[in-house]
Amino acid sequence: MSRLVDYGRYIDLISMDKYFHNIAIALHVRESDDGHLFTLHTYSRVPGAEDRVKGVAAFMVALGGMEPVAGAPGAVRFPCGELHERGIKRMFNEVVMLDPATPLTPKPLSVQEAKAGRTITVDCEQVTDGGWTYLVNAQGSPEGLARRVATITGGLLKLGDMQPVAGTEDRARFSCGHDHRALVGLLLPRALNVRAVIAAEEAEQKRGVLLAPSAQETPSV
Numbered sequence: 001m002s003r004l005v006d007y008g009r010y011i012d013l014i015s016m017d018k019y020f021h022n023i024a025i026a027l028h029v030r031e032s033d034d035g036h037l038f039t040l041h042t043y044s045r046v047p048g049a050e051d052r053v054k055g056v057a058a059f060m061v062a063l064g065g066m067e068p069v070a071g072a073p074g075a076v077r078f079p080c081g082e083l084h085e086r087g088i089k090r091m092f093n094e095v096v097m098l099d100p101a102t103p104l105t106p107k108p109l110s111v112q113e114a115k116a117g118r119t120i121t122v123d124c125e126q127v128t129d130g131g132w133t134y135l136v137n138a139q140g141s142p143e144g145l146a147r148r149v150a151t152i153t154g155g156l157l158k159l160g161d162m163q164p165v166a167g168t169e170d171r172a173r174f175s176c177g178h179d180h181r182a183l184v185g186l187l188l189p190r191a192l193n194v195r196a197v198i199a200a201e202e203a204e205q206k207r208g209v210l211l212a213p214s215a216q217e218t219p220s221v
């Protein structure tokens with residue numbers, strides 16, 4: 001159990017990795033002089049399991065905008081050093097679901113809603129206080145467009161632990177003000193249907209609590 005302490009506080013678990021022998025991968029966080037450090041870890045002894053964990057960390061760097069941690073394979077940090085707990089959990093869950101052959105490039109800040117014939121895009125703007133703001137746009141039939149933009153913005157706020165921009169319904173920002181556009185690109189397709197995401201998270205959480213002893217000892221907040 002002493003090893004568990006070294007990784008820091010348990011915050012999330014993928015109980016079955018469908019791309020690698022259904023192994024469990026845990027996400028821990030600890031604070032350091034360099035901000036919050038997240039460590040991906042598996043107890044699986046299946047050959048190649050550690051490489052799979054490193055591959056997931058590489059996805060978090062390339063598609064989530066995280067930074068690798070020198071000398072700590074499988075560890076990542078936000079460039080701002082913040083916790084962004086909801087965002088990191090969502091990112092972790094998203095990249096584990098990607099085919100390992102997926103190219104290591106960020107997702108576009110644009111997504112199609114084919115049925116409604118809409119294109120949703122996010123613009124990144126650096127506002128006067130130096131912080132980055134993300135502006136949601138929709139193109140398509142004007143009917144219900146503003147409401148759809150407000151709903152998707154609300155989705156980003158929920159999924160990424162982002163903050164609303166006062167007086168607007170189409171803007172969101174991170175508390176740190178940093179540029180986390182790669183994370184926004186990962187969240188955007190999910191922001192189209194937040195209810196489904198939250199229902200899936202709750203189901204996974206229940207499964208995780210049953211499987212992870214560490215989850216019972218240090219429940220995530």
Ligand SMILES: [Zn+2]
Pocket residue numbers: 078080081082084174176177178180
């Ligand atoms: Zn940040």
